[in-house]
Amino acid sequence: MRDTEFMRIGARLFTEGLVGGNFGNISVRAEGGFYITRNGSYLDDPGNPVFVPLEGPVPPEASSEYRVHRQVYRSTRHNALIHAHPPYTVAASLVYDEIVPVDIEGQTFCPIIPVVDGKPGSEEIARNVANALCLSLVTVVKGHGTFASGKSLDEAFILTSLVEHSSHVLWLVGDLQGDTE
Amino acid sequence: MRDTEFMRIGARLFTEGLVGGNFGNISVRAEGGFYITRNGSYLDDPGNPVFVPLEGPVPPEASSEYRVHRQVYRSTRHNALIHAHPPYTVAASLVYDEIVPVDIEGQTFCPIIPVVDGKPGSEEIARNVANALCLSLVTVVKGHGTFASGKSLDEAFILTSLVEHSSHVLWLVGDLQGDTE
Amino acid sequence: MRDTEFMRIGARLFTEGLVGGNFGNISVRAEGGFYITRNGSYLDDPGNPVFVPLEGPVPPEASSEYRVHRQVYRSTRHNALIHAHPPYTVAASLVYDEIVPVDIEGQTFCPIIPVVDGKPGSEEIARNVANALCLSLVTVVKGHGTFASGKSLDEAFILTSLVEHSSHVLWLVGDLQGDTE
């Protein structure tokens, strides 16, 4: 059933263009650790998720971003985490220190989206994302992608979708205003 | 059968990128009220629609935008209503007081698309959208999304698709003209 | 079998974003006339195509663009015709008198794409499109959409896809060059 849920959410991430290739990863909290997508898997065809304990050795099949997920489950009470590469949000993170939506949904559900630094796979990115997710349900690693959390995979997915919608509108409006000035 | 129709139209809205996440909502008029998608449901997998009467208590499972739908069915003769979040249209609504298509389909079927204000879920947005839909088949709430009406869900869907097409072309042409000037 | 072919090509047009809503229409030449999609049908779910003779009364179920198709089958030797609304091409047709691709595929297969005028459903558009398709396999009605012809539906589809690809690249390059100047 966990497989089915991962695949269902992974398929939605693809359909909306929030991930491409075999990028991105998904996890849910479990007793003493969490289940995460396999290293190198396609999120819409992820196979069996891998259990990673909160402490101690990590199975080699786990996503290489397991450090971020582990740190988030240690430091916060979130139950699910989705990492995606939505292009408008990645672009916005390279230009802004925080992303401030101008559409109403963004202003309601994620009025300020923090942008943090960090090299993929490093302890630094794990720390920065976990710190940001103590105060926010979603954050963006500069030039890399979103980490969205929630009580469930659905919540984390919906937030990922919303952040990209807001970044898209923000980008379009910048351009539109350029036209009318 | 009503479920199937909602799902068919919901899937089209997703395929064309007119909604993302679990945003948007759909309704059709019925005897003494209307059927509307459930609060928080995905439009391409909406489950059973909920009946909302034109007056009196509203079932808690109904979409939180039920106020707009109720006011529209009270004030107009439309039989179907679709609320979506198409990005080019949302962006245009933040810049223009009304959206004026430059493509021929837009000029034929929705030559002036009114933009109204209102906070999602409020009585104000319900009143503003219902007023706009007395004179027009479609309106946009500024920074939020479209409300398109019709004799059927198909008509409301086709209008939603058209408005986004027109907003897309409007945006592209603004840019193209910038290049050639 | 004709149904299946129309649906197969219609689905590809949707998948690539070359049509939205229930817009666009498709036809193939037959003995003494042609088969065309039904008025108001979705191209990915078109139902039974309607036979239209080259002369004389037209069944009311035929696409309202039948005049263009009829004139093209009268004036040219093409065997198939596809009308679509690809957004980058529609935008380009509002700005340029002819579309000149800058990508290699466009330069090879449609180096100059003529843009013509005409009101949808009119005799004028029928004449202008048919004249353009005597000299070119594809033309664009200004602000409206493409008419692409070929020996088969596949040829007409591939050309539609290519024209939009070329218009997309043309648009992107205009923008990129703006950045680097």
Add this chain to the structure above:
Amino acid sequence: MRDTEFMRIGARLFTEGLVGGNFGNISVRAEGGFYITRNGSYLDDPGNPVFVPLEGPVPPEASSEYRVHRQVYRSTRHNALIHAHPPYTVAASLVYDEIVPVDIEGQTFCPIIPVVDGKPGSEEIARNVANALCLSLVTVVKGHGTFASGKSLDEAFILTSLVEHSSHVLWLVGDLQGDTE
């Protein structure tokens, strides 16, 4: 099984918008030659791949880009090659002499993407692409498209997807920075 793999990868290329129409081609190395998609086939419905030997006559059903594939298998140790037409990358290749990603994935996996010249189907393009793929896993033919290689079709696909993601972000950021300057 080879058919299934080609179709699986072809479908992903379509889903992500990396090819349109019947453009693009796919091959994998085999004993004494390679299997390549058929001339004119749709990559998501490619039918039986065609065997092409490293030397000697080529079956007429082979993709017309077989020269590039043959030269790559002669000159390099790559086992798979994918040619696609991703629009942001094609646009970038018309403007830049090499594409330099600004997103972290691009900087990690393809920090400098060489752009080469060549007419489709010519010996010149075959030589230029093969030379570039001695030093890089991916290259772009100016105004034409990507050639991505790897140990497997999956590797070549993932790289194609990544290059387009990086080109997309590069393009968006150019635009965003234009807004903020």
